[in-house]
Amino acid sequence: MNDLEIIGLDYSYGREVKALDGVGFSVPSGSVVGLLGPNGSGKSTLIKNVFDLLESQAGTIAVGGSPHTTPEAKREAVYLSSNDYLPEFLTAAEYVAMMAGFYGLEVDREDAADLFSRFAMDGRYDDLIENFSHGMRKKTQLIVALLVRRRLTVIDETLNGVDLEALHLAEKELAGLRDEGRSVLLCTHDFPVLERIADEIVFLDHGRVVFNAPTAGLVDEYGSLERMVYGYLEAGER
Amino acid sequence: MNDLEIIGLDYSYGREVKALDGVGFSVPSGSVVGLLGPNGSGKSTLIKNVFDLLESQAGTIAVGGSPHTTPEAKREAVYLSSNDYLPEFLTAAEYVAMMAGFYGLEVDREDAADLFSRFAMDGRYDDLIENFSHGMRKKTQLIVALLVRRRLTVIDETLNGVDLEALHLAEKELAGLRDEGRSVLLCTHDFPVLERIADEIVFLDHGRVVFNAPTAGLVDEYGSLERMVYGYLEAGER
Amino acid sequence: MNDLEIIGLDYSYGREVKALDGVGFSVPSGSVVGLLGPNGSGKSTLIKNVFDLLESQAGTIAVGGSPHTTPEAKREAVYLSSNDYLPEFLTAAEYVAMMAGFYGLEVDREDAADLFSRFAMDGRYDDLIENFSHGMRKKTQLIVALLVRRRLTVIDETLNGVDLEALHLAEKELAGLRDEGRSVLLCTHDFPVLERIADEIVFLDHGRVVFNAPTAGLVDEYGSLERMVYGYLEAGER
């Protein structure tokens, strides 16, 4: 089964800019898919379509088998955006409760506090988010995703710049989601992370899917994801 | 009719701190009520209770006549928090559409763009919020409230620090909400703004309502709201 | 003596926009001068000229009697900008030491910690600034100015939005600077604060000084600073 299935997605801003041009790919249950692309490749437009923040213009998107605009679909996916979209006026605990409420869940306080502690934010669970550094805000976003454990987790550059140990732990936790049969769409240009945990890679450019293949095969072919990407960008085949 | 009615609201964090202690007051339709209080007075706890971000422990809260935890109540109130709780990855237009969607409304693009222009953000309606200054983010929050025009608008210090002309325009626009029979709960310590547009004042300290009276009467009695507040704080009756 | 003296200051961005047009006024020792103006009035350009962040094009600026580009002048003035220009990677204590070093001073640790405590940031003196909320950052800026106690303190909207009690304390502390014979140029549109502590008002519009007079006289004539300002803005004499 596919937790996310996108077919023939088009999107244009105004008349001329074709931001997405027939994009299609899948995120199978129990997998991590890496999403890569330069500035302006369409990644953000794609994610906004998936979360119905932009009204899709052509093509279909299904989350957990349901059309992406339905309540069923919306309950099955969680989105980690940049670290700054957090309600500063809430404590971490209040934010966790708000997000749990959104998904109709109860979150065990001890589980949550334990994750805060493992991500080196011991004792900060009842602090106001306005007193959190950028790194702590990123980790808070990730922890919420790990607590609500949706079928599909979409991570949009959220982990860039977190500390070495948090990144290492994050990787294990994302692998844990996958091992439970959940899936992750991971947007990052941290190539080694992708090489370690992404089963497949989707590489976008100019609104089209340029590569969509198992990570291992791409690494075999190009030597590394990085060589693949920079080779492509410099080849001027664009 | 009261757009907001709070009766006997208690709230404690842990066992000992009584953040709210029997708070009760009303925001009548067609009025602006100013909410004042020093740090730690309970204002934030109060607002979080109203918007169900903290589970109320005792007392009742009704929004538009419905218990505050019901979907009916949630559709009738809009909350303007600090300027930083905005999705940076969206454009202003996308954010407006997201908020309109939340309330089940359609927002006319021209109305929205016109408000952006009147608040000196001409031509920024399709820009990403990540490129907005703090002042522009505050104004964006206010514009959304003016577009969705709920029965009750709660403004939590959002307007502190916006420029002179935006503040002047904001005042007129809030008066416009009131004149349509809507209501505003306005948390600010900009005393002259309160003296001009607040019909009533609620002053909290240590989780209790200290003053709750028509603004005109308080100004008559104390000379100004400022004298009332600072007089109180310095009198040590606390 | 005048701690700041500006004569015939012009400034243009490019050829056409005349951002400052013959601006002149003084800040006498032992006084607080309020600087007011709508968006685009030239306030920011003026302050950037004073601190040599823009190269002045015509006119003269003297700080403590010395031309504003000299080391003597630079040692005599401190600038409080928006709250976000703080080195997040330092603790408050390290930041205070850095600023003291800039002015060739030693700051007593106890004095500093005491001010942090009085501004309700007890025990935060050795915390990283990246963990400070916006309000705490504003207060940190102010505390630094109170510690380095320069001849001239220029405050650019820094106090907007700090809490009621901090604002009250700030007012007393600024009056303390004045009582020691120092001076403050206070940019804010918190009219009551200006009415209480500003000896004189300078009101700019379109790069020119529109009003420059003792506060008491302006309040007598117009009823309040607010009426003066909004009356002017609405009169369309601009």
Add this chain to the structure above:
Amino acid sequence: MNDLEIIGLDYSYGREVKALDGVGFSVPSGSVVGLLGPNGSGKSTLIKNVFDLLESQAGTIAVGGSPHTTPEAKREAVYLSSNDYLPEFLTAAEYVAMMAGFYGLEVDREDAADLFSRFAMDGRYDDLIENFSHGMRKKTQLIVALLVRRRLTVIDETLNGVDLEALHLAEKELAGLRDEGRSVLLCTHDFPVLERIADEIVFLDHGRVVFNAPTAGLVDEYGSLERMVYGYLEAGER
């Protein structure tokens, strides 16, 4: 010659925490040295000592052959901190001029505007920094370093999270500094970047240098920097 030479550097916060314990290493002219370490390893304390933001307690630091507290040393090094330590009230052009002034340089406007354009910030050179996104602020920091071209450039995680193409360009530009005989101390845990451009690696843990060796040798021995680091962290030899 060494652009940075550190010998026997100790630093303690309070009596017990030994944040740096006999740290010594060099950054030779014409080289890039990668600085790595987990949270709390002492990296930040080290950099603060180098830039005299913490008063060194034991050991010596020389920049360009001069003791690090001298004006000569301070003129030879530039520090790129987190992206948020930028004066929001200035335009990029004004900020560049301020930094150039600090180093006693003139920056050619065309060179600067050209770098802005190459880093995909075409036409933003005269915009206020308050309207820049996080990514643009990071790139602005880097551009300033490339314009002032000091003997030693210290980059503290500044490039984390910039877009793919900016990172690629940054790498080339840093290599350009090196090729001119300048040097870069690059703190990042982007391992592939380090493997490509760092001549040597310094890995800190618990305030001590654990590894300090040519990158090529470490990669030969451990397979990759990443395996070296995570292997070390997991081995529990700490």
